[in-house]
Amino acid sequence: MKKLSKYCLSISGPDFEQCSQQLQLSEFVELRLDLYSLSEEELVSLLKTPKDYIATCRIEDEKTSITLLKKAIELGANFIDVDIRRTESFINELREYSSRYDCKLIISYHNYKTTPAKEELLSIYDRGISFGADIMKLATFVNSESDNSILLGLYSICDNLVAFGMGELGKISRLASLYCGAQFTYVSASSTSTTASGQYSYSEMKNIISAINQEQDKPISLIGFMGVGKTTVGDAFAKQSKIKFIDIDQEIEKQTSQSISSIFETKGEDYFRSLESKTLQDVTTNPSSVISCGGGVITREENRIILQEKTICIWLKADVEYCLNQIEGNNRPLLEVNDPLKKAQDLYKSREAFYKEVSHIVINVKGKSIAQICKIINEKINKPL
Numbered sequence: 001m002k003k004l005s006k007y008c009l010s011i012s013g014p015d016f017e018q019c020s021q022q023l024q025l026s027e028f029v030e031l032r033l034d035l036y037s038l039s040e041e042e043l044v045s046l047l048k049t050p051k052d053y054i055a056t057c058r059i060e061d062e063k064t065s066i067t068l069l070k071k072a073i074e075l076g077a078n079f080i081d082v083d084i085r086r087t088e089s090f091i092n093e094l095r096e097y098s099s100r101y102d103c104k105l106i107i108s109y110h111n112y113k114t115t116p117a118k119e120e121l122l123s124i125y126d127r128g129i130s131f132g133a134d135i136m137k138l139a140t141f142v143n144s145e146s147d148n149s150i151l152l153g154l155y156s157i158c159d160n161l162v163a164f165g166m167g168e169l170g171k172i173s174r175l176a177s178l179y180c181g182a183q184f185t186y187v188s189a190s191s192t193s194t195t196a197s198g199q200y201s202y203s204e205m206k207n208i209i210s211a212i213n214q215e216q217d218k219p220i221s222l223i224g225f226m227g228v229g230k231t232t233v234g235d236a237f238a239k240q241s242k243i244k245f246i247d248i249d250q251e252i253e254k255q256t257s258q259s260i261s262s263i264f265e266t267k268g269e270d271y272f273r274s275l276e277s278k279t280l281q282d283v284t285t286n287p288s289s290v291i292s293c294g295g296g297v298i299t300r301e302e303n304r305i306i307l308q309e310k311t312i313c314i315w316l317k318a319d320v321e322y323c324l325n326q327i328e329g330n331n332r333p334l335l336e337v338n339d340p341l342k343k344a345q346d347l348y349k350s351r352e353a354f355y356k357e358v359s360h361i362v363i364n365v366k367g368k369s370i371a372q373i374c375k376i377i378n379e380k381i382n383k384p385l
């Protein structure tokens with residue numbers, strides 16, 4: 001099945017103009033056919049919308065409801081929502097009809113007063129599934145925090161479930177359900193056009209989730225001592241994730257047509273650090289990339305601010321001996337001294353606190369393969385939504 005948006009905007013209407021306006025807001029909507037007053041022509045135009053939608057009709061009269069829902073099925077509904085309290089023949093007829101089209105069946109249970117005990121909800125769930133529900137929806141009124149636990153606890157037992165609480169106290173379960181396994185959650189067009197109590201508006205829900213996931217639109221930066229494997233890991237991770245790889249040192253060498261050692265030699269470390277800052281500032285504007293930094297990038301405050309605020313900063317951590325071992329034979333200008341180990345240890349000591357301060361994620365790399373490190377990065381940065 002096609003991947004749906006996580007937010008199902010319940011269109012409250014009631015007239016055609018309002019429906020059309022609200023429809024603009026989301027790629028996935030619920031058409032509450034019982035709430036609108038539309039002409040035949042307007043209804044057909046609404047049901048022909050290219051958006052993904054659930055058609056719901058809570059009109060008592062089963063005949064009228066069946067006619068409207070069948071029309072929706074014919075005109076492109078992705079789902080129809082049928083209340084479990086309907087007669088068996090009503091449910092069977094619509095299940096049979098929807099199965100002839102590319103339309104799934106949601107069977108829903110609502111309780112506007114309370115949240116029944118877990119056992120009762122489970123038996124309602126089982127009944128819905130046995131009627132042929134593709135998704136079983138349980139929406140109950142939440143009177144205490146423990147009602148939220150009951151509803152959310154069902155996700156660990158039931159598949160194809162959308163369960164959440166109504167009312168002010170249930171609000172949080174509408175958000176949390178997405179993190180428990182719900183395929184989608186219902187939202188409203190605005191705080192004044194909710195179709196049930198406790199719904200977040202579409203923009204509220206999006207804002208909350210993007211605040212939770214705030215790092216996601218940022219590039220990944222790798223910091224850590226020279227030789228720890230930032231370039232190798234960064235390159236491998238970028239290839240595997242099909243995103244851009246940027247190595248700051250390589251970038252500077254490209255731009256100046258000079259090697260890092262020769263920049264150090266001819267222009268000095270301060271000059272190099274300025275180039276590094278400028279490059280870091282430029283490359284951190286690209287969200288889908290991995291940026292491998294030089295080991296000393298954190299010595300400048302302006303760089304630390306950029307890394308912390310504009311990137312998901314990962315510290316690849318290992319002791320100095322391990323790092324020196326890795327770079328044996330490589331040309332590292334800062335270690336062109338009589339006692340490189342001592343120099344490296346001093347450098348590490350002066351930088352360690354900065355690595356720690358700036359990084360959002362720390363990975364101990366010693367004894368791990370590149371593939372293992374990439375896997376850990378993936379696990380740590382991947383958010384469910």
Ligand SMILES: O=C1C[C@@](O)(C(=O)O)C[C@@H](O)[C@@H]1O
Nearest residue numbers: 010056139166186195196199
């Ligand atoms: O059943 C549901 C869920 C809902 O009741 C809610 O609480 O968001 C809103 C209804 O429009 C929809 O059919």
Ligand SMILES: [Mg+2]
Nearest residue numbers: 230231249292
């Ligand atoms: Mg490097």
